[in-house]
Amino acid sequence: MNQKVICCASQKMLHGLLCWTPARFREWGTAMAAELEAIDHPVELLHWSLGCVGIILRQAIWNICLGACCGAWFWITAKEEGISVRNARMIAVSALLIALGFFLAPSFRQGMSVAADTLDYASWSHRDNSTGEREPERLRINAERERDARMLAYLAIHEDRLDLAAQDADHAVAIDPRWTWVYYVLIYRGTKNWSSRPNLQTALWAKKLREWDPQNAVNYLVDADTNYRITEKNQVLDGKRPRGRYVRYVDQRTGNRPWMEMMARAFDAPKYNSYFQERFDLERDVARQLGSDRPLRLTISMMSHPLPSVIGCSRYERFILSNATNPPDLVQQTRRVIAFGERMMAADTEFEQFIGRSVALDGYKKLQPMAAPADQAFLGARIVQLEIMQHARIGSGITLALAMNARIVETCFVLILLAAMTMAASAAVFIFRRMRKSRAIGIVSYAAVGIMLLASIVAFVAYLPYSQLVAQAMDSRTPVKVGLPLLGTLGSFGMTFLYSVKAHVYGWSILLALLSLAGLWLVVRQFRKPPARPAVVSAG
Amino acid sequence: MGNGIRMSRQTLAVLVRLLAEPTSWRYGYDLSRETVLKSGTLYPILMRLTENSWLETRWEEAEPGRPPRHMYRLTTSGLQQARRFVAEAKARGFAPQLAPEGIRA
Known part of the structure; x- marks a missing residue:
């Protein structure tokens, strides 16, 4: 009974599948199906049928992929292959449905x-509207109505117009002060591409940032950089000084008292956080909330997140090391530099880690000759370790692969x-x-x-x-x-x-x-x- | 490689069985049992051999109530080439995995 049922089912299955195979293969399918009559054992019968189904499916997939790729081939050879035009159409429609099914x-x-x-x-132009959201105004109205500080912070970051962005940021911070870090992004947007006078709100935002998170070195770095750039830009616009070259620019920076004071506070601050984690969390959460699945835009948005001026860090570090008045002062300055470099090495981006290592290395190299003999071996080992890390390739091998x-x-x-x-x-x-x-x-x-x-x-x-x-x-x-x-x-x-x-x-x-x-x-x-x-x- | 046919162990096993009785017509299921190959492996080999004119095929005369079965035999050129390749393979130490003689149909 079992054998008869299995045999009957297998034959029906095979014959059903044979209708979908091209004529040149149908003979072989019939040959395989005919062998079913000669098989006595039900298990063998089933194995045989499954093997045949496998072959037919392989042929079918091959025909759909290759045959449909050359759909014209079906059309032209329909007569020779014994495939009716109707079958060719069915295959084409099936192929189209499968293709659309991938979506x-x-x-x-x-x-x-x-x-x-x-x-x-x-999307490559670093425009900040990363989600491609077409209705930011609708989002803004909803966020204000629902007092959604996260969405307002997101809109502040991605709004092209700085005045609107500042308004969103103010609303977000008023609702929840945890979003004060958004000013960090706005400060850099407010100080780039100056066509006329710099936006003086940036100084206010920097002050708010410092007051909100006084332990963070980045808030002092951004303040130092912004203030100096505003001063310099105003001087250039007023015609008090020509557009200087890079070296002249840097030399003038180290001679600027407010800049030096802010840098000193940055080097002494107990932590370093450039808000990458906060930005990443915000981007992911809002993308999830909006149902947006555009990872490339999110990546570009993250890549456009500002970094503090690394030139300023490097310049200040060299300045204080070279201007130490006596050995105890030099030791104290090297310790400050090393501590700052080590904090920066714990940052979220490879670039900041690289700069942090560079700063710390300079400090360790200065400190080693002055250290006690017992500490020199440790310092030497740390220098070697940092140098190896410094020469390691930045970036992921997966990208190339x-x-x-x-x-x-x-x-x-x-x-x-x-x-x-x-x-x-x-x-x-x-x-x-x-x-x-x-x-x-x-x-x-x-x-x-x-x-x-x-x-x-x-x-x-x-x-x-x-x-x-x-x-x-x-x-x-x-x-x-x-x-x-x-x-x-x-x-x-x-x-x-x-x-x-x-x-x-x-x-x-x-x-x-x-x-x-x-x-x-x-x-x-x-x-x-x-x-x-x-x-x-x-x-x- | 022989004339576009990949000389795998399975292909050689099929050729060995066909060479054992070169003049007689063989059924697919019998070849499958003798070579211990599953249908999913055996038939693609038979197809390739036929496409390359190593095998000739024919349908047996149908008995009442049973569908006609397909049968296979080496062609003259296929016989020569199969002998050559099997001899070469055996010289390299090839020993096809075959079912014991007792289970042959």
Whole structure:
């Protein structure tokens, strides 16, 4: 009984599948199915059937991928292969549905968004509207109504207009003072790209920052830098001094009393925090809240987070070490420098860690000859250790390892775009020709479907490693020290040849559409039916 | 490699079985039992051998109530090439994994 049931079910399954296989393979499928009658044992029967199903499925997948890729092949060889046009259409529709089905996968959508953002020059221009939110005004109204300090802080960071950003930041801080660090971002935005007088609000924001977190060295560093830049800019605008060269600029900085006082307080502050973790948490939380899945924009936004002036740190450190009046003073200054360098080494970004190591190394090297013999070995070991760390490669090897995947995803994105536009153009031509069927349109459409399916499969597989890394980075438990390098792997995206042209994605879209239409027109012209011959009238 | 056919252990095992009785027609299931290969492995090999004209195939005459079965045999050129490749493989120490003679159909 069992055997009969299994045999019957296996045969039905195999025969059902055989309908989907091309004619050239159908004979082999029938041959495999015929062997079922000769098998006595039910388990063997089942094994045999499953093996055959495996072969048929492999052939089917091969045919869908390769055959649909050359959809025209189905059309042209339909007669020879014994496949009806209806079957070819069914395969094409199935392939299109599968291709579109990939868009249901979040990782695929994310990959496409990353590739689109890569092509979109605006996302690389460090414009701070990182989520691409089109309705910041609506968000602002909602956030103010609900007293959502987090959203207001987010809007303050991403608002292009500084006056509006300051307003949002003030509201956010009034609701919850924990968002005072947002002023840190605004200060740098207020002091860059000065076209006229610097924004004097920056001094007020720096003061608020210092009062909110007086233990943080960064708040003094930013104040020192901002104040000096405002002073210098005003001098330049007033015509009191020419635009100096870099060396002259630095020399003048060390001669500036308020700058020196702020730097001294920064070097003596017990902690160093440039608010990367706070910014990362904010970006992730709001992205989650808005349902935004554009990791490349988030990465760019994080990369645009300001850093204190490292030149200022380095310059001040060298200044105090070289201007120590006597050995005890020198020892005291080196200890200050080392302590500051060690604090900076615990920062969240590799760049700050690098500068911190550099500052600490200078201090250790100065201190070693003056230290007691018992401490010299320890200092020597620390110097060697820091030098090794300093020469280690900055950046993640994963980025390089995945570079090829990024290229593949980008290429597939372009192919999918091209295929979609070709299909749209084919449909338009079909409608324009008053629904008259055309062999050429059919060939082009099938080829587009095949290309879209293949590109979707390849893009999905190629983006998988990135989606895993992004998922890890977006996990709220992942600290910024780990998360940022993971997101940094997206840096391997970026079609250099497209980027160099600095074209907007819509420009490329229009170009591709025009190319598709031109190609379609050429094909239609090629396959156009010859004009009907005049009827021959028989003389008889 | 032989004329586009990858000479895997499984392919050689199939050739050894076909060489054992080169003139007789063999069924797929019998070859599967003798070579201890599953259908998913055996049929792709048979397909490749047929595509490369090493094998000829035919359908047996149908008995009432049973579908006709497909049968396989080495062609003349296939026989020569199979002998050559199996001899070379044996010289390299190849010993195909085959089922005991007792279970042959």
